[in-house]
Amino acid sequence: MRTIRLAALTAAAAAAFTMSISTSSAAGMSHYGAKPIAPGAGSHAAPAAGADTLSLQTNGKTGVVSPTPKVYLVFWGSQWSKDPAKVAPDMQAMFKGLYGAKDTWGTILAQYCENAPKGSTTCPSTATFIKHPSASVLGGVWFDNGSAAPANATQAQIAAEAGKAAGHFGNKTQAPNLNAQYVVLSATGTHPDGFPNSGFCAWHDSTSSGYGKLAYTNLPYVPDLGAGACTTLTDGRMLSGIESTETHEYAETVTDFWPTDGWNNTANGEIGDECVNLDAYETLTTGKFDVQGLWSNKANACVTHG
Template identity: 75%
Template sequence: MRTLRMAALGAAVASALALSVPASSASSASSAAPSAGTASARHGAKPIAGTARPALAAANTLSLQTAGKTGVVSPAPKVYLVFWGSQWSKDPAKVSADMQAMFKGLHGASDTWGTILTQYCENAPKGTTKCPSTATFITHPSSSILAGVWTDNAAAAPSSATQAQIAAEAKKAAGHFGNTTQTPNLNAQYVILSATGTHPDGFPNSGFCAWHDFTSTTYGKLAYTNMPYIPDLGAGACTTFTDGRLLSGIESTETHEYAETVTDFWPTDGWYNASGGEIGDECQDQDAYLTLSTGTFDVQGLWSNKANACVTHG
């Protein structure tokens, strides 16, 4: 949902964690439980426990929340992967290679999932559900959207980073990549990936797989994602697949967050449904494997106004 309050997850999350968190990590995870001050909204949060889509198609329809010309969507998406902290010397699930391969391949004719996004736009009237021809549409990339990769390993990342620390790392990354004005940051999204054994924003006890947001900086507003090391939860977490593939959960989650960042770049200016959900929120019960030139990856279903349904291809 657009807003996720940790207390609202209740027993469902506790049950999911009991089933999915390995015994060896349970004690360290419990020590990372969020304080009362972290129960605020997290935009685009994908909950570990999962939720069902709304029953009525009319409630699912996404509409434009503002008539802004920039910062509403990301017309030409660029992804920057930031592997935060010296803890990335250990990567037992091979997340780094997997995330790079996924974004290197997510373009062109083989990417039939990304084409779902091209029906959405900015520079259109507030309340729009079908973009007019005069709007600025999200474009389908013809080449890799992976604009940069940085392993920031000069020091250890915080073991339980706060939202403010994650946002600060996004600013640090923008500086590292030379994106120091608003213009390049109108399409850049910074995915802050935390290493195995860490608990960014209270993960996993805070109940989410990941979330996205923006932060205001001297470089302009920056879109970023808090991406924990989901394989720490074991196979089957944060995905509907039950085939035991360990990387499916983080792929499903990152495609959820990527699509929501592209269609709601600076929350909450972009596309939402009547329940306050973004493009991925109502389709968390749907996953599919997508074969790209760089491998096969788990992509989460997205809501399509055009199809009036959750879909995994455009």
């Protein structure tokens, strides 16, 4: 299943995006939670009960959600010697601050769980819930700059970089990788997996490695698209789009860790896919960041705080 929204794209971008999906499918590869470059303005109106409700796709005890998430940022390639929008310090600051009482956006995730019956739309008390972090979720930062990253990295190359990162950070067994997500950030001027002509801002997936199954994200250099791409905020701030994009992918990885075993809606996708037309700023101890709206079963709506 692919949780990709095409409705908000221009006709040309949608056609290109559809072509990219077909090509990936033909190659036997897939990705999930792809956020469209032009999500559209306005907020998501609350639908009739059940129309967008997320349900648990498996009754697995692990690999369904990420109960205690850790984010590992991988700045891939020597091209990171140039960072005109200051993405690297911004992403580090965002994840350093994404915890505790200041982070009311992240509390949305705490209603979801694993180790519950398949098809659940609420979690029983016996389930393993996602915990709202009491300390920074940033597990590590690596500038893998010994050589240049591919100018047009394939999905297989991005997945391989995630595996390399797991080794670098010492996560060499499956146990730590049940909560680790590897965010592979590409530098300005590079075009991972067809970005931006494929119509996505980023996507997440899982891959097999010598260290077990890994969750990872392909995060292109969104500011290359200019202010306003990948966000509904219109104040011209260059970093809003990549912050909105990465909060979308982070939340989807936490709630659908190894797609698509976790929380999903078969018609409308994952927790972030349903809410691409809603953004808000959240002020953390480390700064102000654009967070994308998430679907809340509890509220039966897209929300930006729990």
